[in-house]
Amino acid sequence: NAGVMQNPRHLVRRRGQEARLRCSPMKGHSHVYWYRQLPEEGLKFMVYLQKENIIDESGMPKERFSAEFPKEGPSILRIQQVVRGDSAAYFCASSPPDSPETQYFGPGTRLLVL
Amino acid sequence: AQKVTQAQTEISVVEKEDVTLDCVYETRDTTYYLFWYKQPPSGELVFLIRRNSFDEQNEISGRYSWNFQKSTSSFNFTITASQVVDSAVYFCALVGGNTDKLIFGTGTRLQVFP
Numbered sequence: 001n002a003g004v005m006q007n008p009r010h011l012v013r014r015r016g017q018e019a020r021l022r023c024s025p026m027k028g029h030s031h032v033y034w035y036r037q038l039p040e041e042g043l044k045f046m047v048y049l050q051k052e053n054i055i056d057e058s059g060m061p062k063e064r065f066s067a068e069f070p071k072e073g074p075s076i077l078r079i080q081q082v083v084r085g086d087s088a089a090y091f092c093a094s095s096p097p098d099s100p101e102t103q104y105f106g107p108g109t110r111l112l113v114l
Numbered sequence: 115a116q117k118v119t120q121a122q123t124e125i126s127v128v129e130k131e132d133v134t135l136d137c138v139y140e141t142r143d144t145t146y147y148l149f150w151y152k153q154p155p156s157g158e159l160v161f162l163i164r165r166n167s168f169d170e171q172n173e174i175s176g177r178y179s180w181n182f183q184k185s186t187s188s189f190n191f192t193i194t195a196s197q198v199v200d201s202a203v204y205f206c207a208l209v210g211g212n213t214d215k216l217i218f219g220t221g222t223r224l225q226v227f228p
Contacts, residue, residue: 031214033214033215033216035216035218041220042205042218042219042220042221043159043205043216043218044218045215045216045217048214048215056213056214056215058215059215089157091159093159093216095214100214101147101164101209101214102147102149102161102164103161103214103216104161105151105158105159105160105161106158107157107158108157108158108159110157
């Protein structure tokens with residue numbers, strides 16, 4: 001059973017470009033979460049999705065950030081017009097429907113904005 | 115409000131020493147879950163343990179043990195006979211109430227020297 005997959009593992013963007021981060025949950029998991037880890041800090045919740053639904057986006061910045069989890073395919077975290085402050089590690093986690101609080105994390109995507 | 119405090123930012127020990135990582139949490143929920151995750155230098159997040167608020171039994175898994183005490187709102191993690199491979203950042207986290215988002219502490223960096 002493959003774990004949570006994230007790609008790319010590393011992403012370099014120039015200011016103003018768009019960043020697209022992908023997450024494929026573990027097989028059988030229907031809940032996806034995105035977290036951001038700024039340098040030397042802990043992880044902060046961004047958004048919680050189920051298939052085709054955003055359940056909780058209370059941690060998402062109001063502008064430039066969006067997330068989706070379509071019926072088919074991976075979950076996507078999209079950052080438009082990136083700025084240097086967006087440089088961070090972005091982690092995706094998934095959990096099974098019968099134990100949504102137990103989250104298994106992917107390897108993360110390290111975003112560097114030049 | 116929910117909060118997790120890991121007061122120890124960095125701990126250094128020599129191999130074979132025992133080490134305890136402290137975690138203190140705050141929540142008003144009567145039902146909640148506590149977690150520990152390990153983040154080795156490679157950067158991924160590894161799930162270690164989940165405890166629910168109704169189960170105060172201490173748990174042991176090999177060299178790892180956890181002490182959950184509701185009276186002091188603590189969920190401490192002890193590594194016995196530490197090894198160099200235990201060097202990592204360890205995060206304590208909380209999920210409570212109707213939300214499934216993890217609230218992380220700021221992490222404790224453990225360095226085990228040979």
